[in-house]
Amino acid sequence: MTSPPSSLPSSASGTLVAIGGAEDKTSDLEILRRVFALAPAGNHEVAVIATASSIPDQVLPEYEAAFSRLGASRVHLLEIQDRQQAADTDTVRLIEQSGVVFFSGGDQLRLTNVLGGSRVLTAIRERLHDGAVVAGTSAGAAAMPGTMIYNGAAADALRKGAVNMTFGLGLVDGLIIDSHFLERGRFTRLMEVGASNPEHLGVGLGEDAAVIIHPHGILEAIGPGHVILIDSRDLASSNIAGLSMGEPVAIEHMILHAMVSGHGFDIEARRYLVPDALSSLLAESP
Template structure:
């Protein structure tokens, strides 16, 4: 699950409740990883309180700050016994730098395959796909080279996720990415909004905010390959969808799903 940032942690806890409710039956332990954050001592207690309020039996607050800690046996044990693994916000490049290729990342991937919930907010969401945005001003990102990308954590393929999407006007960042490789689906997460990536490759929007889909598969043309760095990008026929809670998107079929269609498709896969 990917969350756009600034999710409610003190009131209704709508999004965090969905995270916790998806945990495997009889496993109410939660691991919160604050590697991306520059202020872990401030953010970890907030998430601990929120998940405890939701009914977590134990909340493991993991401040993994270097690659030695990302190989720590005690940390691995806590991850292996958790039904929910949650990444806080901060700096996604710091997150991938510290845990990329580590024993901790391998353990999280194994937990995901075994049915645990892996979720992240803000930087933690942006780092989830195999391809990750780590920088790029929103004001003029439709110039070649204005968006910086690298490899993410690889929990989901075929997507590029951007957070704080509406609040920080980041449309042009995902538009440039769509022009560079139309196969990748852009997912822009507004604040207090998120998506569940179901096993059947269907996205489900959750929370009171918006989820924006930028679909470039049917891109008619773009000049991006012919430009020098810094020149303006032209794009023809890029499709945008705005999803609200309860709506969805079929990644493989490239099909928007209203609530009834989403429910039917999810029921088929159960």
């Protein structure tokens, strides 16, 4: 059986980091430190994009302080609150020269509405292609895939139509990412998504937890929290196709993994990787 395409675009040499939200920005900076370390050698400029946030004037200084503490030579604070700003030549230039591009949290639909089809998004994709690290937290993580969750209360999920989906930023294929996953009880959101299309791997990010999406299709969990994977590829059955909207969904044989820092997952092989196996596989990769 051919595995579903769940990876970065084949030409990308950079790295994605999806963060579940509420990451440490003032103490050990464990996740942000790893993000910064993944930047191309010699490029210590960081672009922080607060498009998703309704309070960019509060969010941006926090990341400026954190990345400056980590050694950033410059931190570019980019609000990008409308499509005119998403086409701005100077903004595009700042992204083009950054080794790290970081999306803040907020509302993922604002991200796609403002950035979709823009010069800024094109520049971000080109930076990923050329080896930069693109990271996002909360909404900034959820918007990364080609398809994203943008609404749906956890209490109402696992009923047909309870989870709303739309197109994301298209930085990675075959994954559906949800944030604040454990803290807000969002298991059923990814279960409904998996029943709707078993090809997609669900990635549920707990707070202060993240997953590195390596260019060759390996996931690596980092941070103090949990990364939950919901794998529906071998789903045996579900009644979802025959239901009316709002009716409860039945699911047979959906696989769940709980990863902690140092553990990983081979997307193509659908194989859980304990730390030794992950380290070996990453060492073999180009």
